[in-house]
Amino acid sequence: MANSQKILEIRLDARNRLLKSEKRGVTIQIRKDGFTLRAYLPSKSNPESNQTIQQRVPINLKADIKNLNEAERLAKRLSDEKIAGSFKWDNWQKKNEEESILLKPVSRKIGDILRRYEEYFWSQEKKSKTNSSNMNYWKQIEHYINKMEKHKILTYENILEVGNTFEKGSKKKADYAKYFLLVSKFAEIPNLRKLQEWSIETQKAYNVELEGRSRDRLTDEEYLEVVRALRNDVHTVRVRQDKSTLPAQREWGWALAAQFVFGARTSEVWSIQPFEKDGQILAKILTVEKNKKPTKWRVAGALKQEWARELNILEVNKIHSINTASEYDAKVLKTINNTYSKWLKQKSNAAFEPYQLRHAFGYRTGNMNINTGVASKWMGHSEATHTSTYKKAYDESDAIKTLKLLNQQQQQQ
Numbered sequence: 400m401a402n403s404q405k406i407l408e409i410r411l412d413a414r415n416r417l418l419k420s421e422k423r424g425v426t427i428q429i430r431k432d433g434f435t436l437r438a439y440l441p442s443k444s445n446p447e448s449n450q451t452i453q454q455r456v457p458i459n460l461k462a463d464i465k466n467l468n469e470a471e472r473l474a475k476r477l478s479d480e481k482i483a484g485s486f487k488w489d490n491w492q493k494k495n496e497e498e499s500i501l502l503k504p505v506s507r508k509i510g511d512i513l514r515r516y517e518e519y520f521w522s523q524e525k526k527s528k529t530n531s532s533n534m535n536y537w538k539q540i541e542h543y544i545n546k547m548e549k550h551k552i553l554t555y556e557n558i559l560e561v562g563n564t565f566e567k568g569s570k571k572k573a574d575y576a577k578y579f580l581l582v583s584k585f586a587e588i589p590n591l592r593k594l595q596e597w598s599i600e601t602q603k604a605y606n607v608e609l610e611g612r613s614r615d616r617l618t619d620e621e622y623l624e625v626v627r628a629l630r631n632d633v634h635t636v637r638v639r640q641d642k643s644t645l646p647a648q649r650e651w652g653w654a655l656a657a658q659f660v661f662g663a664r665t666s667e668v669w670s671i672q673p674f675e676k677d678g679q680i681l682a683k684i685l686t687v688e689k690n691k692k693p694t695k696w697r698v699a700g701a702l703k704q705e706w707a708r709e710l711n712i713l714e715v716n717k718i719h720s721i722n723t724a725s726e727y728d729a730k731v732l733k734t735i736n737n738t739y740s741k742w743l744k745q746k747s748n749a750a751f752e753p754y755q756l757r758h759a760f761g762y763r764t765g766n767m768n769i770n771t772g773v774a775s776k777w778m779g780h781s782e783a784t785h786t787s788t789y790k791k792a793y794d795e796s797d798a799i800k801t802l803k804l805l806n807q808q809q810q811q812q
Contacts (some may be wrong), residue, residue, distance in 0.1 A: 401706045406466075407429075407462065407464050410464060410467055411427060411429070411467065412438045414427060414467060414470075414471050414474075415427055417471075418471070418474055418475075418478075423473075423474065423475060423478040424438055424439065424478055424481060425438040425477050425478045425481075426438070426472045426474075426772060427470050427474055428455070429462045429473065430455065430573040432461065432462055433456055433457070433458075433459075433460060433461055433462050434461070434462050434466060434470040434476055435456060435457050435458060435472075436455065436456040436458055436473065436477055437452040437453060437456075438453070438454070438456070438477060438478075438481065439452065439453050439454075439488070440452070440453075440454045440456070440481070440486060441488075443488055446767075451655050456477060456491050457491075457550065458473050458491075460469060460473075460675060461720075463588060465502070465586070466742075467587070468519070468585055468586070468587065469515060470717055472515070472519050472522065473708075474520065475522060477491075486555050494515075503743070506700070507552045507553055507554075507586070508549065508550055508551065508552060508553070508587075509544065509547050509548070509549055509550075509551050509553045509557075510549030510550065511581065512553050512585075513541070513544050513545075513549075513582070514584050516540075516582050516585050516586075516717055517537070517541075518584065520537060520540070521537075523681070527724060529531065529650075530673075530729065531730060532729075539574065539578065540578045540581065540582070543574055543578040544578060544579065544582055546561050547561050547623065553581075553582070553583065553586055553588055553654050554588060554589070554590070555588065555589065555590035555591075555593055555594050555597075557612060558579050558583070558594060559597065562576060562579070562597075562601070568604045568605055568607065568608030569605065569608070570605060571606035572601055572602050572604075572605065573602050575601075575603075576597065576598040576601040576602065577598060577602070579594070579598075580594055580598040588637065588654050611768070617750070617751060619759060621750075622659060622751070622755075622756065623659070623706065624660045624761050625747050625750055626655055626656050626710065626756075627709070627753070628709050629651070629652050629655055629743075629746055629747070630652040630653070630655070630656050630711070631652055632651065632652045632746060644768050650716050650717045650718040651718075651739060651742045651743070652716075653714070653715060653716040653717055654668050654669070654717055654718075654739060655743065655753070655756070656710040656711075657671045657673065657682070657712060658671075658753060658756045658757065659706075659710075659756045659759070659760070659775075660682075660701045660702075660703070660707045660710065660712055661673075661679075661682045661684065661699045661701060661704055661760070662699065662723060662756070662757050662759075662760025662763075662764075662777065662778055663682075663684050663699070663757065663759060663779075664687055664754070664757055664779070665739070665740075665753045665754050665757075665778070666729075666732060667684050667685055667686070667687050668688040668736075668739075668753075669718075669719045669720060669721050669732065669735070670684055670685035670687075670696075670720075670722075670727070671683075671684050672684075672709075672715075672719035672722075673713055673715065674713075674774060675713060679700065679701075679704065680699055680700075680701045680702075680704055680707040680708070680712060680713065681699065681700050681701065681798075682697055682698070682699050682701070682712075683697075684696065684697055684698075684699055684779065685721055685724060686779035687727065687779075688779070688780070693724050693727050695724075696724075697776060697777070697779050698777075699777035699778070700777060702763050702764065702767060702769070704765075718735065719731070719732075719735050727811070736753075739753060740753055741750065752811070757778070760778070761774075761785065761786045761788060761789045762789055764777070764778075764785075764789065765789045765790075765793040768793075769784050769801070771785055771793070
């Protein structure tokens with residue numbers, strides 16, 4: 400008991416230091432076994448006065464580690480009201496309850512926790528309901544948390560009971576685990592470490608499944624067959640005013656061919672700028688790494704020059720162009736790439752996803768025994784990432800190279 404009290408005091412001190420660093424002007428205190436807030440506030444007897452004095456605000460929470468997140472949220476709410484000039488005593492306590500604290504535990508039901516988490520989510524800095532990325536992220540969280548019945552208690556066992564109804568290795572199960580871990584950390588549920596381990600294993604299973612689908616599904620020749628068939632695909636664009644249709648340029652077919660030839664990420668496709676120098680076809684590509692603002696351009700070569708020429712890569716037709724790093728807009732590209740993926744799925748009978756063309760390129764560098772330093776620069780990632788990701792292809796290439804050398808030596812004897 401004494402140990403848990405000490406842990407509570409340490410964590411409470413950390414929260415108060417954070418509030419101080421953010422210049423909130425509010426501290427969380429423990430009084431009569433409950434949490435209370437302390438801040439400079441208007442007089443209760445004369446709330447219209449401009450003079451403020453240091454006072455306590457009861458928040459109806461038992462002084463417990465599991466209630467710390469809620470206490471911090473209320474402290475920030477009080478701070479925001481002070482800054483906005485909207486603080487009113489009536490909103491925080493009933494009359495004649497100035498020093499009383501109702502020791503009521505926070506509900507552990509999933510529906511109640513989700514409501515508290517939603518309030519916390521939108522209270523975070525840079526989170527706005529007008530931002531489509533923020534809103535889409537919240538909808539994903541809400542979608543998966545609602546997989547559990549709202550009246551159930553949020554526990555490790557209940558999370559696994561629902562989670563194990565999903566197919567092993569599926570994206571749905573991986574997303575379910577990810578979002579429930581997020582909310583469970585907020586709620587500070589028991590057995591959080593066990594939940595983290597389960598979430599990690601679930602993500603690993605998905606990655607293994609994804610790797611199997613994305614890297615071993617088709618051969619280069621099979622990819623080429625599809626790309627070749629779709630390079631000159633002409634579809635139509637509906638004009639809303641009179642519902643007429645007009646032939647579109649071959650923007651999707653070129654994008655597919657360019658991604659196949661240069662191994663770009665799907666987020667980089669619209670920045671590909673092919674050119675020819677000294678009889679060789681190359682391309683300038685904006686490097687777009689996850690969670691990083693794109694600033695650098697790289698040059699990549701077409702590993703199979705004959706494919707680049709057959710697919711008329713130098714004849715650029717694309718629906719969207721990125722010519723400078725500042726023109727990169729993740730929101731715009733998400734819409735375009737979703738359409739690009741749907742087009743490919745429909746036209747190829749779901750033979751593969753666009754990003755699989757990048758992995759095909761990576762394996763091609765190994766099969767052709769391209770220097771890993773050069774190959775990694777062409778693909779816009781580290782040499783360590785390239786070697787570990789495409790190790791199988793390089794191992795096979797080295798084995799074949801060694802066997803050919805041995806055969807030559809034997810023939811010369």
